[in-house]
Amino acid sequence: MPQIAQLSETYASQIFWVLLFFGLIFFVIGKGMVPKVMETVAVRDKQIADDLAAAEAARKAADSQEEAWRVAANTQRAEAQALIAKAKGEAAKATETRLASANTVIDQRLAEAEQRIAGARAGALEEIETVATEAAGDIVARLAGVTVDAAAARVAVKEALNG
Amino acid sequence: MAEAGKVDPMHQFTIEPMFGTDHWEIAGYSIPFTNSALWMAITTVALFLFVWGGMKRQLVPGRWQMAVESMTSFVDNLLAANVGPAGKKYVPYIFSLFMFILFANVLGLLPLMLVGVHPFTFTSHFSATGVLAIMSFAIVLIVGFWRHGFHFFSLFVPHGTPLWLIWLIPVIELVSFLVRPFSLALRLFVAMMAGHVLLEVLSSFVIDSMNSGALWGTVVGLPSFLLMIAICALEILVAGIQAYVFALLTSLYLNDAENLH
Numbered sequence: 575m576p577q578i579a580q581l582s583e584t585y586a587s588q589i590f591w592v593l594l595f596f597g598l599i600f601f602v603i604g605k606g607m608v609p610k611v612m613e614t615v616a617v618r619d620k621q622i623a624d625d626l627a628a629a630e631a632a633r634k635a636a637d638s639q640e641e642a643w644r645v646a647a648n649t650q651r652a653e654a655q656a657l658i659a660k661a662k663g664e665a666a667k668a669t670e671t672r673l674a675s676a677n678t679v680i681d682q683r684l685a686e687a688e689q690r691i692a693g694a695r696a697g698a699l700e701e702i703e704t705v706a707t708e709a710a711g712d713i714v715a716r717l718a719g720v721t722v723d724a725a726a727a728r729v730a731v732k733e734a735l736n737g
Numbered sequence: 738m739a740e741a742g743k744v745d746p747m748h749q750f751t752i753e754p755m756f757g758t759d760h761w762e763i764a765g766y767s768i769p770f771t772n773s774a775l776w777m778a779i780t781t782v783a784l785f786l787f788v789w790g791g792m793k794r795q796l797v798p799g800r801w802q803m804a805v806e807s808m809t810s811f812v813d814n815l816l817a818a819n820v821g822p823a824g825k826k827y828v829p830y831i832f833s834l835f836m837f838i839l840f841a842n843v844l845g846l847l848p849l850m851l852v853g854v855h856p857f858t859f860t861s862h863f864s865a866t867g868v869l870a871i872m873s874f875a876i877v878l879i880v881g882f883w884r885h886g887f888h889f890f891s892l893f894v895p896h897g898t899p900l901w902l903i904w905l906i907p908v909i910e911l912v913s914f915l916v917r918p919f920s921l922a923l924r925l926f927v928a929m930m931a932g933h934v935l936l937e938v939l940s941s942f943v944i945d946s947m948n949s950g951a952l953w954g955t956v957v958g959l960p961s962f963l964l965m966i967a968i969c970a971l972e973i974l975v976a977g978i979q980a981y982v983f984a985l986l987t988s989l990y991l992n993d994a995e996n997l998h
Contacts, residue, residue: 575750576747576750576752577750577861577862577863577864577926577930580751580752581864583767584752584771584864585864586766586768587767587769587771587773587774588859588862588864588865589864589868590763590766590768591768591770591771591774591777592865592869593868594777595777595778595781595837596834596837596868598781599781599784599833600829600830602785603784603788603833603836604828604832605829607789607792608788608809608828608829609828609829610792610794611788611791611794611809612809612810612813614795614798615806615810617796618796618798621796
């Protein structure tokens with residue numbers, strides 16, 4: 575077993591070189607490089623944690639903004655509906671008023687027209703009476719040779735016309 | 738190593754000075770640069786390249802950076818779980834320990850004989866693992882006495898010790914405490930050595946039985962070869978587990994020093 579057989583001649587060399595190389599590893603790698611590697615890990619972990627926190631904050635902000643938007647939208651919708659209802663009411667009222675005024679105008683015109691028609695009819699009857707009276711006077715003068723008083727003729731014609 | 742079909746499974750653990758450095762010495766102690774030291778150097782370079790490749794410090798890590806960061810996070814979590822917040826400052830030490838042993842174990846298992854290089858697993862020498870174990874034990878002692886002074890001895894009297902056992906429990910605790918560096922060093926050394934011996938013995942079965950003819954090659958060599966494949970997988974697992982156990986136990990002992998019981 576060389577570990578024991580060679581112990582007396584090799585122990586100093588073994589101890590020396592182990593201490594030398596382990597010391598190199600400890601001071602160069604363990605003390606020099608490992609902390610930098612671990613710092614990188616720590617920086618990354620911190621960055622991930624920060625990013626997660628920022629994302630969470632952004633999500634909360636988005637939620638609250640959405641809520642605010644929802645409230646605003648609801649108010650605006652209610653306002654718009656009130657506005658529409660009001661406009662509808664006004665429009666209906668305006669239509670009613672215009673219909674009423676148009677009706678009045680139409681009625682007035684109808685009355686005027688009826689009056690005109692009645693006037694025309696009366697005028698026409700007068701004309702007919704006059705013509706009939708003259709005609710009757712002429713007829714009597716030609717047939718009987720009697721001159722009839724115009725007033726008498728008119729009474730007679732009226733009697734005959736109106737029965 | 739093989740003379741006339743004889744394979745010495747222990748030969749692989751022989752330490753040999755390399756590059757003519759036999760005469761190197763400091764204060765009378767001979768410190769030749771051996772094959773063991775060479776593989777420590779290779780382990781150090783490999784570990785350096787591994788961690789260096791993960792130093793790009795990108796926000797979104799690549800595969801290599803991910804691998805390095807997962808190793809540091811693994812050690813960090815190990816210490817956080819076993820020692821608590823006070824364990825953060827031991828990350829460089831536990832990381833160095835864990836990765837040094839892990840890389841040494843795995844590098845020693847590589848089939849480099851195929852390209853003519855003989856891998857050497859220095860963690861199969863208790864003169865190497867012992868240094869690491871004593872270092873961990875010394876840190877536990879220093880931290881313990883530094884933080885708690887003589888109160889650190891209360892470690893040997895666990896909470897709830899019955900008064901009539903007060904003469905016995907501290908003795909048992911003291912023994913179990915003092916055994917720690919040996920158990921740390923011997924566990925790693927024995928596990929690595931046993932695996933390598935087993936692989937060497939099985940491979941000698943394969944070679945010798947093949948040399949004895951087709952019949953023995955089929956009856957003995959083939960099953961041994963299949964067993965070797967399975968044990969190779971097991972040894973890779975053991976390489977990781979032993980590194981983990983060393984780091985885990987060291988962090989548990991550090992917990993005793995930091996927080997007492």
